[in-house]
Amino acid sequence: MHRSVARHALVVQAGESLGELRLRLQQQPARAWDLVCVTDAQRRLLGCLSATELLALPDGQLLGSAANRDWPRAPPGTSDERMASIALHHGVAALPVVDADGKLLEVVGPGALMNVLRREHVQDLHRLAGIARESAQAPQALHAAPLRRLRHRLPWLLVGLGGSAAATLVVARFESAMAALPAVAFFMPGLVYLADAIGTQSETIAVRGLSLSHMGLRQLFAAEIRTGLLLGAVLSALAFPLVMVAFGNLRLASAVALALAIPSVLASALGLGMPALLQRFGADPAYGSGPLATILQDVLTLAIYFGCISLIMP
Incomplete structure (x- = not known):
């Protein structure tokens, strides 16, 4: 500058x-x-x-x-x-x-300060979409050749593909549980979505906090963990009676409620911890908001959900 x-x-x-x-x-x-x-x-x-x-x-x-x-x-x-x-x-x-x-x-x-904020905002949007750091020709990205677009976007999607395979293995291990009670499968999309949404919120807060805030990492982490606990408690309290009314199964409702509470806390911790970890290793913390964090949250959420099913509905 x-x-x-x-x-x-x-x-x-x-x-x-x-x-x-x-x-x-x-x-x-x-x-x-x-x-x-x-x-x-x-x-x-x-x-x-x-x-x-x-x-x-x-x-x-x-x-x-x-x-x-x-x-x-x-x-x-x-x-x-x-x-x-x-x-x-x-x-x-x-x-x-x-x-x-x-x-x-x-x-x-x-003017210089505004340019800094705008550049950081655009870079964060790229990383949230899983796109690698763009060069000086970033404004022409929409007109870039398909091979150039492939080079910037494919690496993170390959990470997501590997994580998807891991998630499939987790689900396959509990095929018998889903066969015994097909309703078990109904809640997977909602649980995965809510964990991703909470994690994305935490990642965004972490990226901005690490780059532009004076708040320490411990303060950010403690606040996000408390927020995750509150979010999990509220979502669980809302989900439990809804599942009970819809399916009339106390154990299923308890498993879904527990599977909402635990991933809410873990998603908050992962969403904040991954950008901080990347920053410690000298990488741009905004990369923690990409598909890597998303697929980790998905796999952990499914594993926790089926763990709750196995524990509460043997």
Whole structure:
């Protein structure tokens, strides 16, 4: 990302007044700016002023005394995503970059920050669809040759194919249970869908939290586990009487309710844990929202469901 101080900020001295700044600006060609940076004689950043704060000052006000000394700033080498996170967290539209001595190096303007957020959003959408990282020609993806599309999408679908085979083996092992009570098979699509939906919600929260939030992983994990417990409890409480009314089978209703509660917690944990695991190994955490997490949730949900059937309906 190309940035500069001159492009996005007005650099003023601490002893300069607002009236002197206005006179200086009148003598220069008009240009747009996003932030007023107040520095000392060694160009060390003392504080900043937004345009709104600047307009509220009287002409005789010294800018050094009016500057916000707590304005957020970033060190050199900070990633674009981290800069966007800092700006969002503090509610500012522009972010100064200062070195270890406090000297002003550059200013990240709102346009640059918006481009970061848009790029991250588009990349997350690609990964949610199981599409590998696109190149600089991503806007032309709709017009790409079929072989190029195949190269980007097939790897994750092959992972899904392998997982589907595992899910088929799980179901095949319980053929006798389904033959004894065909109603057992009726609930598989709904259970798998609900676990996937909960996992996808957790994955989305994890991806955004890991890339743009200041919340720690432990806090995210604890909150999602509690949410999974609550979701499982509510879904189980709703499913139990419905199954009882429809099929009149207490054991079947208990098995379905239990198979809703446990995968809800596991899906929340997996949805949050996989992006964190990928980030630990240096991979983009958004990949955890792809078909790999989905197929793992499907296999685990089916295994838990038939485990509940075996336990409650021997």
